[in-house]
Amino acid sequence: MTVRVLVFYGSYRSDRMGIRLADYVVAGLMARGGDVELVDARAVGLPMLDRMYKEYPRGEAPEAMERLASKIRAADAFVFVTGEYNWGMQPGLKNLTDHFLEEWFWRPAAIASYSAGRFAGARSAVLWHGTLSEMGMIVISSSLAVGPIREALTAEGKPTGAAGAALDLAFPRFADDLFWWSEAAKAQRERKAPPY
Ligand SMILES: Cc1cc2nc3c(=O)[nH]c(=O)nc-3n(C[C@H](O)[C@H](O)[C@H](O)COP(=O)(O)O)c2cc1C
Secondary structure, three states, X not given: OOXXXXXXXXXXXXXXXXXXXXXXXXXHHHHOOOEEEEEEHHHHOOOOOOOOHHXXXXXXXXXXXXXXHHHHHHOOEEEEEEOOEOOEOOHHHHHHHHOOOHHHOOEEEEEEEEOOOOOOOHXXXXXXXXXXXXXXXXXXXXXXXXXXXXXXXXXXXXXXXXXXHHHHHHHHHHHHHHHHHHHHHHHHHHHOOOOO
């Protein structure tokens, strides 16, 4: 069963580093047979939250929001690549995520955190776990934690050094766990329509 996975990344910084991890995750999941797409919040360019997608009359949401809603609904699983600003979430990714709600329901989500330091964005990962659960996703227990990001991955998203080796070691279980839940949720959605 091929699963459709969206990988979300949300730094708007010119010198952003987390794109390395996003690229690594996309390539790794594709190599394992996933149908995978990167969703770069900066490229999508949603405004600061005014109306949620569902608050627009049908067919009247801005085009980028409409397109993304369709992609989320068509997906079987999500990966959130989460950096950390001042022990918190990156606002660009949180802003994009908050535009949707029901579109996320009944699907697994995985968290891949990173930071410039050795805590690897662990504090933002904890925050995202609660948020994604609240938004109707099943947050899988396997996660990735990458730090220091600059030492773990090259600009092309290739693992380097000890931190890169640790990432390569953790990735198979992360991917297997995500695919297992993706297939389980997809099969259940096909067997029985979600109640709401
Ligand atoms: C505003 C700001 C706040 C930051 N706060 C933290 C932090 O609390 N913990 C941490 O480990 N790194 C922190 N950093 C360093 C980031 O982990 C590092 O810059 C990382 O590359 C940010 O992700 P990005 O490059 O994808 O934007 C911070 C960076 C910025 C720009």
